[in-house]
Structure formats: C-alpha cells, structure tokens
Amino acid sequence: MAGKRKSGKKPAAGGGRAGGYCPLGDAVRAGIRQVIDAQGRLTGDLPEPDLDRDTLIRLYEMMVLVRAIDERGWVLQRSGRVEFWIPHKGLEAVHIAATMAFARNDWIFLGYRHPGALLLRGAALVQLFAQFFGRRDEPFKGRRLPTLMGDRRLNVVPMTTQVGSYIPHACGAAWGAKIKGDDTRFLTFFGDGATSRGEFHSALNFAGIFKPPVVFICENNGWAVTTPASAQTASRTFAQKGDAYAVRNLRVDGNDPLAVYAAAREARDLAAKEAPSLIEAVTYRLGFHTSSDNPDLYREPEEVEEWAAWDPLIRTCKYLERKGYWGKRQEADLWTRCTRDIDAAVEQAEAMPLPDPASMFDDTFEQMTWMLEEQKAALLGDLERCS
Amino acid sequence: MIYEFILPDIGEGISEARLINWSVKAGDRIKEGEEVATISTDKVDVELPSPRSGTIAELCWEPGDTIKVGSVFLRIETRGEPAADKTAGPATTAKAKAKPKAKEKPRRPGPSATGQILAAPSTRKYARELGVALSDVSGSGPRGRILRGDVEAAAQSRGGAARGEAADGVGLAMAERMSQSVHVLAHSTINFEARADGFCTLLDKLAPKAEARGLRLSPTALFAKCAAAALSEHPRLNATIDEDQCRLVLHKDVNLGIALASERGLLVPVVRRVNRISLFALAEQLAAAIGRGRDGALRPGDMRGGTFTLSNTGGLERATITSTRPIINAPQAAILWVSRITDQVRVDNGAPGVGAMVSCSLSFDHRFIDGAGALAFVNDMADHIESPGQALAAD
Numbered sequence: 213m214a215g216k217r218k219s220g221k222k223p224a225a226g227g228g229r230a231g232g233y234c235p236l237g238d239a240v241r242a243g244i245r246q247v248i249d250a251q252g253r254l255t256g257d258l259p260e261p262d263l264d265r266d267t268l269i270r271l272y273e274m275m276v277l278v279r280a281i282d283e284r285g286w287v288l289q290r291s292g293r294v295e296f297w298i299p300h301k302g303l304e305a306v307h308i309a310a311t312m313a314f315a316r317n318d319w320i321f322l323g324y325r326h327p328g329a330l331l332l333r334g335a336a337l338v339q340l341f342a343q344f345f346g347r348r349d350e351p352f353k354g355r356r357l358p359t360l361m362g363d364r365r366l367n368v369v370p371m372t373t374q375v376g377s378y379i380p381h382a383c384g385a386a387w388g389a390k391i392k393g394d395d396t397r398f399l400t401f402f403g404d405g406a407t408s409r410g411e412f413h414s415a416l417n418f419a420g421i422f423k424p425p426v427v428f429i430c431e432n433n434g435w436a437v438t439t440p441a442s443a444q445t446a447s448r449t450f451a452q453k454g455d456a457y458a459v460r461n462l463r464v465d466g467n468d469p470l471a472v473y474a475a476a477r478e479a480r481d482l483a484a485k486e487a488p489s490l491i492e493a494v495t496y497r498l499g500f501h502t503s504s505d506n507p508d509l510y511r512e513p514e515e516v517e518e519w520a521a522w523d524p525l526i527r528t529c530k531y532l533e534r535k536g537y538w539g540k541r542q543e544a545d546l547w548t549r550c551t552r553d554i555d556a557a558v559e560q561a562e563a564m565p566l567p568d569p570a571s572m573f574d575d576t577f578e579q580m581t582w583m584l585e586e587q588k589a590a591l592l593g594d595l596e597r598c599s
Numbered sequence: 600m601i602y603e604f605i606l607p608d609i610g611e612g613i614s615e616a617r618l619i620n621w622s623v624k625a626g627d628r629i630k631e632g633e634e635v636a637t638i639s640t641d642k643v644d645v646e647l648p649s650p651r652s653g654t655i656a657e658l659c660w661e662p663g664d665t666i667k668v669g670s671v672f673l674r675i676e677t678r679g680e681p682a683a684d685k686t687a688g689p690a691t692t693a694k695a696k697a698k699p700k701a702k703e704k705p706r707r708p709g710p711s712a713t714g715q716i717l718a719a720p721s722t723r724k725y726a727r728e729l730g731v732a733l734s735d736v737s738g739s740g741p742r743g744r745i746l747r748g749d750v751e752a753a754a755q756s757r758g759g760a761a762r763g764e765a766a767d768g769v770g771l772a773m774a775e776r777m778s779q780s781v782h783v784l785a786h787s788t789i790n791f792e793a794r795a796d797g798f799c800t801l802l803d804k805l806a807p808k809a810e811a812r813g814l815r816l817s818p819t820a821l822f823a824k825c826a827a828a829a830l831s832e833h834p835r836l837n838a839t840i841d842e843d844q845c846r847l848v849l850h851k852d853v854n855l856g857i858a859l860a861s862e863r864g865l866l867v868p869v870v871r872r873v874n875r876i877s878l879f880a881l882a883e884q885l886a887a888a889i890g891r892g893r894d895g896a897l898r899p900g901d902m903r904g905g906t907f908t909l910s911n912t913g914g915l916e917r918a919t920i921t922s923t924r925p926i927i928n929a930p931q932a933a934i935l936w937v938s939r940i941t942d943q944v945r946v947d948n949g950a951p952g953v954g955a956m957v958s959c960s961l962s963f964d965h966r967f968i969d970g971a972g973a974l975a976f977v978n979d980m981a982d983h984i985e986s987p988g989q990a991l992a993a994d
Contacts, residue, residue, distance in 0.1 A: 287632045291650035292607025504611035506643035582727075583720060590715065 233515040235494065236465055236522045243449065244463045244494050247470035250522055252530030256465070261474045265537050271312060271469055272528050272538070273546060275304040278328045279525060280550040281337075282499070284558065285344060285359070289503045293562070294344050298359040299499030300325035302467070305524035306431050306493040307401060308332065309469035313476035314399050319389075321382035321400035322362055322371045323431065333366035337553055341561035353575075354567035375436075376406030379415040379428065386424035386488075397483045398426040399476075404444050405436025407453060416490065420457035425483040427476065428459075428490045431466060433497040434519075438510045451492035459490050466495030467524040470531070498523070569595060602651045604635075606672040609645055615667050616640045618660050627655045635673060638666075653677035718745040729754040735852075737871070737904040739930075742841050743848045752900035756871045756884070780929035783842070785965040790922035791977050793984040795940045795955040801987050809879060819857065819911045820882040821990075822937050825983035826909050827853040827873040828990035833976040835968055837906045839930040847932060847967040856905035856928055857885060859892045860915060866892045867928055869905040878991055905931055913939035925962045933963040933973070935980070957984060 235242040237249075239256065246256030254260055263271070282301050289297035308328035311320065320329050327340055342350035344358040351363045352370070362370025372378040382400035389396045406412050407430060419426055430450050434441055447453060454461030460482065464475040472493055479489035496519035500507055507516075532538035573580065573588045580588075606616060616638040623635050631652045638645055656674040660666055716733045718726070722745055726733050729750060736753040738745035780786075802821055809816040830837040830853050838847045853874040856867040868888035873881060891897045908928040912920070916939040925936040936959065943956040959980070963973045983990045 284632075287648045288650075290607075290609055290645065291632075291648045292605055292609070293650055295608075296611065502611075503609060504642070508643070583723060586723075594715065 233512075233518045234496065234522055236467060239465055242463070242494075243451075244465050245471055245475060246465040246468050247474065248468055248527055248531050250527060252527050252532075252534055256468070256471065258471050258474050261470055261477065263470075263473070265535075267312070268532060268535075269537060271308060271473075272525075272532055274308050274328050274332060275469065275525055275528060276546050277331065277550045277553075278304045278308065280547065280554055281327055281340070284554050286499075286503070288344070288558070289358075294358050295346065296358045297344075297503040298324050299497075299502070300327070302496050302498030302519065302523060303431065303433060304328060305469040305528070306429065306466045306472050306495055309472035310399060310401075310427075310429055310476040310493075313473050314397060314480055317367060318397045318399060318480070319367045319369065319382075319385060321369045321378050321385075321398070323401035323403060323406075324359070324371055326371075326401060327359070327361065330361055330363055330366060330368055333363070333368060335363055335366060337557035338560045339363075341554075341557045342564055345561050345564070346566065347561060347564040348567040348571075349564055353571065355572060376402055376409035376411045378402075379406065379409075379411050380418065382428075383415040383418050383424055383426050386426035386483075387418070387422055390422075390424050395484065396425070397480050398424070399429065399480075400426065401429050401431055403436060404430060404432040404434070404441050404450055405439065406430070407450055408436075408444060412453075413457075416454060416457040416459050419488040420459045423486040423488060426488045427479040427483055428454075428488070429476070430490065430492045431495055432492050433466075433495050434515075435497055435501070435507075435511065437501045437505065440511075449492055451490060454490035460487050461490040461492070463492045463494060466493030467522045467527065469524060469528055495524075496522070600677050601656055602653065602675045602677045603671045604650055604673045604675060606638075606666050606668050606670050608668045609647075610640050610642045613640045613642065613668055615665050616645075618662050618664050618666060619644065620662050621658055622646075623649075623655050623658075625655050625658055629653065629655060629675070647672075649675065651675050651677050716745065717742055722747050722750060726750045726753075735872070737850055737852060737854045737906060739839070739904045741843055743839065743850070746903075748900045749904050752869070752903055753871065755898070755900060756869075776929055777926050780927050784840070784927050784929060786924070786927060786962050787965040787970070787973070788922075788924045788960055788962045789970075789973055789977050790958070790960045791981060793957050793959060793981040794945070795957045795984060797986050797988075798957070798984050799940060799955050801991075805878070809882060812879060814879060814882050815886065816878075816882050817885065818913055818937075818940060819909070820878060820885050821987055822911055822984070823855050823857070823870065823873055823881060823885070823909055824878055825980060825987055825990045826855065826907065826935060828983050829976055829980040830907055831874050832979050833972065835972055836933045836963065836976050838932045838967070839906060840932055840964060840967065842930070850906040852906070854904050854906045856902070856908035856931070857888065858908060858910035858912075858928075859889060861892045861895070866897055866902065867905065867908060868892055868897055868901045869903065871904070907931055908934040910934060910936045911938075912936065921958050923960045925960055927962050927964060932967055933961060933976075936960040936962075959984075 235244060239246040245258045247254065247258045247260055249255045279301060282299050285294060285297045286299060288294040303325050307326040311329045311332045316333065322329060330340065339350055340361060343352060343356070343361050346354040346358065348354050360371050360373065362368045379400055379402055382398050386398035432441060432450050436444055449463055451461040451463045462475060465471045475491050479491060482489060498516060498520060529538060529543065570588060570592060573584050576584065619637040619639050621636050623629055629635065629649045629652065631650065632648045634646045635649045636647050638647055653675040656676040658673050659671050666672065717738060718733055723733065725747055731750050731753045733745055736745050736749050739749050740746045798821065802816060802818060806816050834849045835847065837853055838849045841848050852872045854869050854871045855873045856869050859866045859868060868891070870881060870884050870888060888901065891901065905928065908931060910925055919941060920938050923936045925934045927934045938958040940955050940957050942953050945952060945954055945956065947954065961973060961977055
C-alpha cells in the first residue's frame with residue numbers, strides 16, 4: 213500500500229486522544245478493554261484475572277526472556293552472525309498471555325514475532341537459536357528464514373510468510389476438530405495488514421457460518437511495514453470487521469498481558485460453545501519491521517516515545533511490584549539469568565552443523581520429480597566446481 | 600587467534616556500505632555486542648556491534664571508504680576469550696571466500712560462467728517432450744534464459760518436428776532491433792584485409808567432394824567455419840548483451856546468424872553450433888536456411904538465439920567494396936562483414952604481385968569489448984582465412 217511516507221499525526225485505527233499517537237491512556241473512550249494502566253494500577257474496565265503468584269511471575273519472566281532474545285538477535289544480525297531478524301520488542305504481551313490462556317494441546321498458528329509461544333510449550337532456547345542460525349538439527353532443518361519458527365510436536369504451526377494466508381488454515385483445522393468431536397481449540401495470530409487480505413475475510417466468513425472453535429487475534433501494532441493503520445482501513449476498528457461476518461469481537465489493550473489473558477481465556481471458553489472470536493489487540497511495534505527496514509523514514513520519533521511509555525514489560529513489572537511479588541533484586545537476577553541462558557544457547561547453537569546443501573530438495577515430494585533431480589545434480593556439480 | 604569480522608549484508612540485498620566512523624581504535628578491548636562502527640547503506644545508517652569479544656587488531660578501512668559486503672571489515676584478536684572461533688559462522692566464512700571472485704565479475708555470474716541453465720519449468724518440460732537437451736540450446740532471454748522459442752528452434756535445427764509460427768512482423772522486428780542497436784550499442788569498427796589464396800584453393804579442392812553429396816560449397820560456409828574457429832578462441836565476441844544487468848553473457852556454442860538478402864528485406868537465420876558441425880553439414884544447413892529465406896518460410900524461431908552474425912555480400916557485389924560499417928544484430932555483441940574475393944595488386948615478399956584478397960569489417964560493442972580484444976580476434980580471423988585448414992581440423 214503506502215510507500216515511504218511520513219505518517220501524519222494520525223493515531224492507529226480508531227485511535228484515542230485527539231493528537232495523541234497512543235490510545236491506551238484513554239482506553240475506554242477508544243473501546244479498548246484494559247486491566248492495568250501505565251503504572252500497573254488496576255484502573256481498567258476489565259476485572260483482574262484470577263492468576264496465582266507463580267503464574268504471574270512466569271508470565272513476566274517469559275516476557276523478559278523474549279525481550280532479551282530480541283536484543284541478542286538484533287546484535288547477532290547486525291554483526292553478521294544471523295542472516296535476518298524480525299524484532300518483537302513491545303509485542304511480548306499479546307502472544308505470551310494468549311498462549312498461556314490456551315491449553316497445552318490446543319493448536320496455535322503463529323504470525324511473526326512470537327517466540328514466547330514455543331518457549332511456553334517447552335521448546336528449549338537452543339532449539340530457537342539453532343533455527344536463527346539456520347542449523348541442521350532443528351525442526352525445519354535449517355531451511356527457513358530466521359525467526360519463522362514453529363514445532364509440530366508442540367502443536368505450533370509455523371508462520372507462512374505470505375501475510376494472512378494461513379488464517380483459513382487455522383479456521384479449517386478448527387472446523388475439522390469440531391467435526392471429529394475433539395475438544396481442541398485453535399488460536400491464530402496475524403497483523404493489521406493481514407486484514408486487507410482476502411484470506412482474512414474468507415476465514416472470518418467461514419467462522420461466522422460454521423462456528424469452528426477458533427480465536428483470531430489481530431495484533432494491531434500500528435504499522436504494516438510502512439503502511440500506518442490509518443491507511444490500512446477506513447473502519448473505526450479492526451475488531452468491528454467481525455460484525456460483518458457475525459463473529460464476536462472485541463478490542464483489548466495488547467500491552468496489558470492481564471487484559472489479553474482475560475480476553476483470550478474467555479474467547480477460548482466461548483470457542484467451544486459455537487462462538488469464535490476476533491480479538492483486536494492494540495499494541496505497537498517499538499522496533500524495526502525487520503532487519504531490512506528503516507522506520508525513521510516513515511514514522512515520527514515522538515510516536516515511538518509515546519508508545520514506549522506503555523511498554524508491556526514496565527507495566528507488568530510495576531503491577532507485580534504493587535502486589536509485592538517482585539523487587540529490584542529479582543529484576544536484576546532475572547536479566548542476569550536470561551543473558552546467561554541466551555549466551556549458552558548461542559554458543560551451543562552456533563557450534564551445531566549446518567545443513568547439507570543437497571538436503572534442501574528433501575521433504576518436498578514423496579518421490580523426487582525429475583526436475584528436482586536435475587536441479588539437485590546441477591547444484592552438486594556447481595558445489596564440486598567451487599570446491 | 601584472529602577473528603575476521605566480515606561486513607555482513609545487514610539489509611537483505613545490500614551490496615556495499617560506506618564507513619561513517621569507527622567507535623574503536625586498534626588495541627581497544629571490546630566485548631561482543633559493543634558498537635565498533637557506524638556505517639551507511641542505501642537504506643539506513645547502522646551501528647555495527649562487535650561479533651566477538653577481544654582486542655581490536657586492525658581496522659581495515661578509513662571513514663568515507665565504500666566497502667563491499669563480504670570484505671574483511673576489521674580484525675579482532677580473540678586469544679584468551681572464550682569465543683567459539685572454529686565455529687565462527689561457516690556461512691560468513693564461505694561468503695568471504697566467494698566474494699573476491701565476484702568482485703572481478705559484474706554482479707551475478709552469467710549462465711555460461713557457472714554452467715547453470717536458466718529455463719522455466721514449462722520450458723524444461725517442453726524440451727523433454729521434444730527430446731531436446733537444454734545444454735545444447737542457446738538461450739535468447741534475459742541472462743541467457745532459454746525460452747520456449749529457443750527450444751523449438753533447437754528442435755527444428757535438428758530436423759525435429761515443430762509447430763508453425765506466423766512469420767508476420769519479422770521485418771518489423773528486425774527494423775526495431777537495428778534501430779535500437781545503433782542507439783544503444785557503442786559501435787566500433789575495424790576494417791581489415793586477408794589473403795584468400797589458400798581459402799580459394801581449399802574451396803576448389805572440396806567443391807567436387809561436396810558436389811558428390813549434392814551440395815554446393817559456398818565461400819560463406821567456409822567463412823563461417825573460420826569465424827567459428829576464431830570465436831572459440833575469443834569467447835567475448837561470441838556473446839549476447841544483457842542490458843538489464845549491463846553485462847556480457849558468453850556462450851559456449853557458436854550460433855551463427857547469417858545475413859541474407861531476400862525479397863522481404865534482410866533476414867538473419869541462425870545456424871546452430873557451427874563450432875561443432877562439419878563444413879558439409881554446415882553447407883547443407885546454410886543452403887536450407889537460404890532456401891527457406893528466399894521462399895519466405897523462415898520462422899521467428901529460425902532467427903533466434905544467434906551469438907554472432909556473419910554477413911557475406913560477395914554474391915551481391917559488382918563494385919569493389921573495401922569496407923563497411925556493419926550494424927550489430929543486438930543483443931549480440933559483434934558482427935563480421937566479408938566481401939567478394941577479388942584479385943588485387945599486393946606486395947608479396949617485398950615484390951609487387953597479384954593475388955586473391957578479401958576485405959572484412961568487424962563491428963563490436965565497445966562498452967563490453969575493448970579494442971585490443973577485438974584486434975586479437977581480427978588477427979586470428981585473418982589467419983584462419985589465410986590458412987583455413989585449421990578451422991576444419993575438428994571436422
């Protein structure tokens with residue numbers, strides 16, 4: 213859609229205060245459900261979810277670990293050790309809280325920027341870094357772009373790079389489970405840009421009619437690469453698109469993990485009762501779109517600053533402090549632990565073997581086609597000539 | 600142990616970056632992840648973090664320098680550091696090795712450089728159906744990509760069945776191509792003469808043998824073999840121009856365009872693999888192409904895929920033509936004109952005499968072929984005309 217252009221002073225779809233970039237300070241007016249404010253106080257219109265101390269701490273620890281992975285991944289990419297990076301700074305709350313709201317055997321269809329979903333399901337850090345380094349012994353055998361992760365063993369379907377193309381897959385898989393009589397529920401993430409794709413509308417329409425046990429989470433992070441949400445839709449919100457298809461929908465503060473958890477939990481329960489949901493999680497990409505991007509070309513620094521004040525990590529930390537669950541020492545220890553664990557994972561993953569180039573032809577057809585055989589032979593010939 | 604920090608492609612398709620400033624100097628201790636420099640790419644100014652902990656051993660560039668991705672950016676002494684040097688990114692190491700080669704060549708290596716065949720899956724399938732080996736087909740598409748028409752042409756030149764194609768617009772296409780050639784290519788022409796006594800003797804000797812096979816052996820066929828021999832020795836002349844990539848694509852086989860005057864105007868049927876077929880086979884194909892040209896039966900596929908053009912106007916000349924300025928048949932990169940063979944006064948061993956002579960003019964695209972390269976070809980071409988036996992050696 214829009215190319216490199218400066219955004220006007222226009223808030224994300226259905227914004228909040230006039231002139232402001234971030235609507236979270238006036239959430240009620242913007243129809244955004246919220247539990248805590250920027251200071252972690254219980255001021256929102258949603259009740260505090262019933263989560264015990266350990267669960268809350270686990271939630272926060274995962275958010276910090278995911279942030280630390282992003283910081284490390286960025287440095288690895290910039291220093292030439294990882295080929296590509298899709299940052300997720302500022303987007304930790306949505307996918308982590310939503311994953312925690314679902315059961316271990318529910319299926320998740322990932323979008324970009326969701327390492328927490330895999331980690332919560334039990335994937336080891338070294339498995340993630342092996343994927344980032346493109347190493348052989350990870351679930352995708354080193355063939356996918358760094359950060360496009362997933363793991364069939366954990367019921368986590370990897371993201372398909374074609375924006376929004378997998379939304380009908382999630383919907384169809386959910387329908388299949390319903391026909392089979394499974395109690396499995398399905399969760400899928402996608403961005404604001406994906407709502408302009410036909411697949412989003414096909415899936416929503418299908419969900420409205422056949423009511424499969426699926427929850428659609430639209431992470432409205434303000435920008436589809438360079439296209440601001442204001443140029444993505446003329447609708448007041450992304451959530452209201454569900455109305456057209458008779459799909460239950462709501463807006464939630466995507467930088468408030470408690471609100472996301474509450475909304476996702478309720479949606480999961482309703483999914484089994486013939487009520488799929490579309491949740492618009494209003495959040496913000498604080499970092500680059502990818503390592504190939506330069507957001508200075510299209511967005512104002514004030515916009516980023518305003519959103520940074522609503523950083524989900526800071527809010528959650530303050531909330532935990534208020535509850536007496538957290539302090540400065542735990543915070544410092546947590547970061548030390550995350551850094552140490554990541555150091556170890558980096559060292560271990562980077563030392564793992566790279567895939568054999570010839571293996572890229574495997575796992576495509578049950579029996580290799582003549583065309584692939586020719587290509588494989590040509591590649592091996594080239595490699596031999598080069599060596 | 601020295602760790603070489605190779606300038607990475609930090610932005611998906613960045614080929615080079617400019618160094619704005621160093622944040623460190625030689626001898627500084629540095630931790631992994633600390634900033635070492637700011638660079639500027641066509642997308643963004645970027646602070647580069649250090650990939651390893653250690654001591655800066657060498658800063659390889661000065662601020663303001665433009666650095667190719669894949670070059671050594673700086674060196675870090677990592678001794679005593681728990682760095683995993685032996686596993687230090689095999690991917691980047693491989694890149695570093697590959698890059699210096701790439702520097703000498705313009706951008707991506709061409710199909711002939713790597714032996715890689717470019718063709719769409721549908722074209723590959725079509726070639727299989729017609730029993731044509733793609734390695735024998737010269738591609739006329741971008742970067743030597745083999746198109747459906749090239750496969751068709753290859754099947755035809757082999758005598759295989761092929762579908763008919765309307766010949767309409769052939770003349771128009773030629774007009775466009777000529778006009779474009781003059782406007783885009785940097786034409787440069789070398790005129791030269793060659794003694795043709797040996798050439799005529801050989802033709803006279805082979806003519807009865809050809810006749811015995813029902814063939815008429817023309818000077819053009821022998822000139823074509825001489826050109827193929829010289830082109831094999833000077834592959835830059837046997838090439839097509841990839842304007843998009845601004846580079847020359849070299850071809851293994853000599854697919855010779857033969858300029859042909861017809862009622863419909865200039866036609867240039869292509870005789871394929873002139874370097875690999877015998878003189879008699881060439882004469883036969885030439886006669887067939889000329890026949891089809893005169894009958895208006897040449898198809899567009901017959902005229903595609905040429906790598907060099909030979910224009911022999913001998914049959915048309917009554918005046919004595921001493922030189923021309925042939926227009927290159929783009930996307931080819933060079934063209935050779937040869938005259939009628941005539942007896943001329945000349946100096947042999949310091950004494951005036953009379954002998955058979957031929958005038959030639961070579962036009963080449965000076966953007967991609969330099970004067971020395973063209974002259975080297977001309978020297979060998981003249982040698983082959985003067986003693987054409989060697990050009991037939993492979994027969």
